[in-house]
Amino acid sequence: MSIPVPELPPLTPGARRVLDAASDLFYERGIHAIGVDTIAAAAGVTKKTLYDRFGSKEALVVSYLQHRDARWRDHVAAHLTRVPEPGPARVLAIFDAALAWVPDNSTKGCSAINARAEIDGPGDAPLVLAEARREKEWLLAVFAELCDEAGFRDPERLAETLMLLYEGAIVTVGMGTFTEPFVNARDSARRILESTPSDAS
DSSP, X not given: OOXXXXXXXXOOHHHHHHHHHHHHHHHHHOSTTOOHHHHHHHHTSOHHHHHHHHSSHHHHHHHHHHHHHHHHXXXXXXXXXXXXXXXXXXXXXXXXXXXXXXXXXXXXXXXXXXXXXXXXXXXXXXXXXXXXXXXXXXXXXXXHHHHHHTTBSSHHHHHHHHHHHHHHHHHHXXXXXXXXXXXXXXXXXXXXXXXXXXXXX
16 A cells, blocks of 8 residues: 655745644644744744645644645655555554654644644634645554455454554553553554454464
8 A cells, every 4th residue: 555645735934834833732732822923923924924834734734744744654664665565563563663753743642632632622723724724634544454455254353442542542652651552552453454354373
């Protein structure tokens, strides 16, 4: 399978500074805690430049999530390239990708989950809610396709189980409940895959 990376519009230098500053601030301190004044000051631009480039704070949050997601997809694609043959090892490559990604990129957990946790209800930040949901639906679809390629029976159901392990691990990273949750999740996923019937068994 190939990993589609969304085509994101090019950014002007000013927009890039805004997005970089916002991304750091949103991830480290939360979306609601950070106002556009703080972002503009950190980026060295005026609020007018921020609004001219992104239109609204919500659109900036969506751009922040989309650019992180694009980097994550590139990272996943690189790990899948190392395991080209369908099978359990290729499915587990998603967990391997997460193990390599988390230390430098996700020490506070998943940006999409964190953003979703700040949304008060369906009417609050609908674009952010839709983007967070899209990212999770994409990963679930990747798990399902990899399980299908590997010949596992009922790949959609298996993908849901693996997604639960993945999501539990990334939330545990953010909570700091115990160390190396993705090691535990990967080992559990391996044991599940070993015990799941496939067309090759």
